[in-house]
Amino acid sequence: MRAMILAAGRGERLRPLTDTLPKPMVPVLGKPLIVYHIEKLAALGIVDIVINHAWLGHKLVEALGDGSHLGVRIQYSAEEHALETGGGIKQALPLLCEGGSNEPFLVINGDVFIDALPPITPLAKDMLAHLWLVPNPQQHPQGDFALSGNQVHEHGDTKYTFSGMGIYHPAFFNDSSAGAFALAPLLKACMAEGRVTGALFDGLWCDVGTIPRLQALELTLQTNMSI
Secondary structure (H helix, E strand, O other): OOEEEEOOOOOHHHOOHHHOOOHHHOEEOOEEHHHHHHHHHHHOOOOEEEEEEOOOHHHHHHHHOOOHHHOOEEEEEEOOOOOHHHHHHHHHHHHHOHHHOOOOEEEEEOOEEEOOOOOOOOOOOOOOEEEEEEOOOOOOOOOOEEEEOOEEEOOOOOEEEEEEEEEEOHHHHOOOOOOOOOOHHHHHHHHHOOOEEEEEOOOOEEEOOOHHHHHHHHHHHHHHHHO
């Protein structure tokens, strides 16, 4: 399985750190966020990785190179202007499906921190996507999607927050056009057809979107290391 790390966002709320760094290069305890992801993917044997970039993208390329020093093979999907999540993945499909592959691929937001990757299993028959959801963080109490068994729905009594981790079949993007577009409308359309599965992620997860959240994450990690 190939993987894609989404790394094109500007990171306005992480300024001034992101005035000179792309958001996924922001360090957590001295190591860039994106390197944590790459190391976890490599440990699972997922070594073909695509990274999209826009804001200060050259710094990602300079720091990570071809990935060989991290035990992976990195290819880059450069965006002149950020294409949002859906458009970024759509543009990267030729790399994710290189050699005519029609296999599903894993996508991870570059600005989240996780202590471990969830169990990676093939998509169920006729499914187009599998999402990992998390309990709603303080900054997003309303959640995104509901979970009934292993099916994800747009509506439901209890909603969870999308973690930014998912597996997608290339066909998920068949009806989308090139250019910038959000992922959520596609997901909701596929949910209405019953073609999106999901699971709760029970590990440590943090959307590192602000300086206070970054500081709280580092404090949590330092506390856990001292136990």
